[in-house]
Amino acid sequence: MFQKSLIAVVVLSALTGLTPARADFYLHPWTNQNQEKQRLELTATGNYYTSTQNFDAYGALLIPNQLQRYSRFGTDLTAALGLTDRLTGFGTFSWARTQVDTIINSGSSFGLTDQTLGVNFRILGNPNGRPHSRVSLDLQLRFDFPGYNNATSDLNSSPWLGDGSQDLTSGGFVKIPLFQKNERTLLLEAGLGYTYRSAGFSAAVPWSAFLQLIRPDKGWQVSLGLTGIYSLENDSTNLATLTSTARSSGTAGSFMTNAVNPSLTTVSGQLGYRVKPSFDVIAGLNQAITGQNAPTGLQVFGGFQARLGGAPAVLSTLQLSPAEYGKANQGFVHYQGVEAKVLRTNDRLNMIKIDKGSNEGIEIGHTFDIFTVKPNREVGEAVARGRISSIKADEAVLTVTEYFKEVWIDEGFVARRPIE
Structure with missing residues (x-):
């Protein structure tokens, strides 16, 4: 299944010329849309530029x-659905009202802007485990197409809503966990693509790089980074022979439309609050800081993200967990007297080594829950469950069968055996 899906993405990229960007890519940067299996993430934002x-x-x-x-002023509604363990489909519905004020007069237009469809394929990283605990690599293919007609705008003497080009972008994203403590995870995510644009507009390289501070359950979420586009300067339109005002007449000389070989770098910041694991409130801003043949502007936005569904956790055969995800230890009344410490973890193989073995009566197949340890050395909540897969006299190895919380398991965490 993995090989067939990967081949499908590669062939699709090849047939489409290996990628292109979007008609209003100044306002919609190259971002990762990966979702876990059966999870639908809906993002609704209003923005002003x-x-x-x-x-x-x-x-x-x-x-x-x-x-x-x-x-x-615009609104975007993005839906991303995890179709399989590794494949995500996504799309964005966009609408905007544009106002252009000139020395002589003013004009406005409103309607659909550039719409988006795409797929994302995870080629490296655990698709269903802790998504922020290991390095991941994703491929993404995105198609942007206009939902408007500039010829109609010209007849109505109204501003253009975009270039009118059809853009195809392919590329990838790498996500690297840098630090995790007290359920906070600091991530570095970077993306790079190649964009082909129709109508003779120059191909471009979209890119992004973000530091993200994330809490999986509840609390503040912070993202800060840079996004940009780099023109490959192969524009084949006849726009270069016109003055800047004439080539961008649809927006009174602003390079929001019909820019020749545009490049732009934007600083981006987002602050969100996770009300619960399935719902975030977000706000942020984007400010252009440098570029060539591109508009310089400020964009502010706000909205929400809602997550529905998701792959169910892998339960042990004991079925001791209550239904509420992340609070599995609340269902346990008693544990065995054996308590062990985590010595080492192998996140890639989902294995945990503990400091107790057969000398303590531990056997292959025994179940243990892993607990965090608070700064005051008190035992915290259960974050994972595993079964003994190998054993020695004074140590044993657990294979993780379920993660209760998105927490990086560290040396010194506590392992306890529930009464069966």
């Missing part, structure tokens, strides 16, 4: 002759 200047071909600020302000 404003710009009064462009970066010219040398990176200097340029004020278009007629433009006073380009502004845009």
Whole structure:
């Protein structure tokens, strides 16, 4: 199954020219859409963008002759569904109202903007275990297409909603856990792609790099990073022969549309609060900091993320866990007298070594729960369960069968055996 799915993604990438970007890729950066099996993540945001200047071909600020302000209020609804252990399908429905103010007059337009469909395939990393506890690598293919017609905008003398190009992007993402403590995980996620654009627009390389501080259950979530596009400068339109105002007449000279060989770097920050494991409230901003032949502007946004479903946890045959995920130890009344310490973990193989063995009466097949240890050395809550898979006189190895919480198991955690 894995090999067939991987071949399908590779063939699809090859047939589509190995990728392209999007018509309004200034506002929709290259981001990872991977989801676990059977989980549907819905993200709804409202955003406001404003710009009064462009970066010219040398990176200097340029004020278009007629433009006073380009502004845009939009909404995006993104759905990402884990179809299998490794394959995710996703799409974005986008709408916006654009306002262009010039020295002479003003105009506005509203309607569908560029829409998105895509697939994501995890080629490295545990698809159903702790998603933030190990290095992961994902491939992604995204197709962006216009939901508007610029010819109609010209007839109505209204601003354009985008370039009108069809863009195809393929690339990948790597996620690396850097640090974990007290249920907080610090991640580095970076992405790189290749974008092909229709209508003669230059191909581009979209990229992103973020530091993310995550709490799996409840609390503040922080993301800070950079996103950008780098033009490969192979524009084949006739726009380069026109003045900047003429080539971007649909937006009064703003390089939001019809930019020739645009490159842009944007700093991005997002703050969210996880109300519960399945629901986040989010807000953030994006500010362009450098570029060539691209608009410089500020975007603010806010909204929510909701997660529905997901692959069920792998339960042991004892069935001692209550239904509420993450609180498995609440169902246990008594544990055996044996208490062991975690000596070492192998996250790749889901194995944990403990400091007790057959001398303590432990046998192959015995079940143990793993507990955190608080800073004051008190035993915390259960985070995982495993079965003894190998044993010596004074140590044993557990193979993890279930994770109750998204926590990195450390040396010194406590292992206890529930009464069967």
